[in-house]
Amino acid sequence: MVKPEIAQIWDWLDAVPDPEIPVISLVDLGIIRDVTWEGDMLNVTVTPTYSGCPATTQINEDILAGLAANGLTNVTLKRQLSPAWTTDWLTEKGAASLEKFGIAPPAKGVPARCPNCHGTDLEKSSQFGSTPCKALWKCRSCLEPFDYFKCI
Amino acid sequence: MDPLFQFLLRLGDNTLVLGHRVSEWCGHSPVLEEDIALANTALDMIGQTQLWLGLAGEVEGKGRSADDLAFLRDAWDFRNVLLVELPNGDFGQTMMRQFLFDAWNVTMLGKLMKSSDQRVADIAEKASKEAAYHVERSGDTVVGLGDGTPESHARMQAALDYLWPYVGEMFASDEVDAAMVKAGIAPDPSSLRDEYDALVTRVLTEATLTKPDSKYAHKGGRTGYMHTEHLGHLLTSMQWLQRAYPGAKW
Numbered sequence: 001m002v003k004p005e006i007a008q009i010w011d012w013l014d015a016v017p018d019p020e021i022p023v024i025s026l027v028d029l030g031i032i033r034d035v036t037w038e039g040d041m042l043n044v045t046v047t048p049t050y051s052g053c054p055a056t057t058q059i060n061e062d063i064l065a066g067l068a069a070n071g072l073t074n075v076t077l078k079r080q081l082s083p084a085w086t087t088d089w090l091t092e093k094g095a096a097s098l099e100k101f102g103i104a105p106p107a108k109g110v111p112a113r114c115p116n117c118h119g120t121d122l123e124k125s126s127q128f129g130s131t132p133c134k135a136l137w138k139c140r141s142c143l144e145p146f147d148y149f150k151c152i
Numbered sequence: 153m154d155p156l157f158q159f160l161l162r163l164g165d166n167t168l169v170l171g172h173r174v175s176e177w178c179g180h181s182p183v184l185e186e187d188i189a190l191a192n193t194a195l196d197m198i199g200q201t202q203l204w205l206g207l208a209g210e211v212e213g214k215g216r217s218a219d220d221l222a223f224l225r226d227a228w229d230f231r232n233v234l235l236v237e238l239p240n241g242d243f244g245q246t247m248m249r250q251f252l253f254d255a256w257n258v259t260m261l262g263k264l265m266k267s268s269d270q271r272v273a274d275i276a277e278k279a280s281k282e283a284a285y286h287v288e289r290s291g292d293t294v295v296g297l298g299d300g301t302p303e304s305h306a307r308m309q310a311a312l313d314y315l316w317p318y319v320g321e322m323f324a325s326d327e328v329d330a331a332m333v334k335a336g337i338a339p340d341p342s343s344l345r346d347e348y349d350a351l352v353t354r355v356l357t358e359a360t361l362t363k364p365d366s367k368y369a370h371k372g373g374r375t376g377y378m379h380t381e382h383l384g385h386l387l388t389s390m391q392w393l394q395r396a397y398p399g400a401k402w
Contacts, residue, residue, distance in 0.1 A: 081275060
């Protein structure tokens, strides 16, 4: 078997969307920590965003399916808890995609601007939102509520 | 019983029982934002439970999974502190209980990040980020309601008076804790009390609430000596499906 280059495999993984926020890839999300060959076995190291995130099982299945579609079936997924996932690992591409989709990307504690009108007069509605990784905010300029990707 | 197994059950049962209690609010909270927040908090705690009880099963070495430990043990085998099994009461009481637990959890997890057992340290590192977020929210809510209207203030004071006698158990020590201290796995719970009191006193003062004088502490949960009657009712609901249809999967 010809083993694809690691860089090629990262590209394939970058085509696997997050199941709950499909505008960003799993690579954008920063949860894929390592990809290595061990003989003919491909090891993919994945870290959870939140310990109770219900998408974890789906994410693992999507990784395996994404690699299988490119002919890689001898794959082992490894869970890594430490270092714990941080929003610092979100890629710039991912942050831009989030904002375009209407989700304010993680910033220093509070969202930088409204993803809809770019207004900065903002108000927190709830520390939690529709998924474990988000909080709910409101823009006082355009009055639209929006999701904010929690900074952890 | 292996003290490490016992210690992990205590951590995992705390988050399991409180996570389940908090999930009882799902669809019943005073406002939608709080409903979502409570459900998310419950989810984090159940996630932490999977990690702690998963490791407990591994340490025990009898092939029991986190699910087996959660759904197939009876009340006398649970090792959570009594505080977390108490009924939800009103929203204020739920948030007071959450704050009193979060403040302990975040303090304990901070210490466990330096555990000599790397598996414990890794879980603590993950969980502590979530716990820090939880205590910020529960603390803010205790302040908002405590220093709120006369009605909300009275309810929060009543909640504190009711729950305070259950705080002491979180700082009790026994031979399991002594074994954890000796192995460098965990601190003696009693050593966390000053840090906890400083955090709790700061929040309660801001909330204009009065910490009860009583030093009395109900106990028996973390040792399994005697739980309150509430735990059995909780388990009846939580474990019903696996008891009625053993091994059911979907």
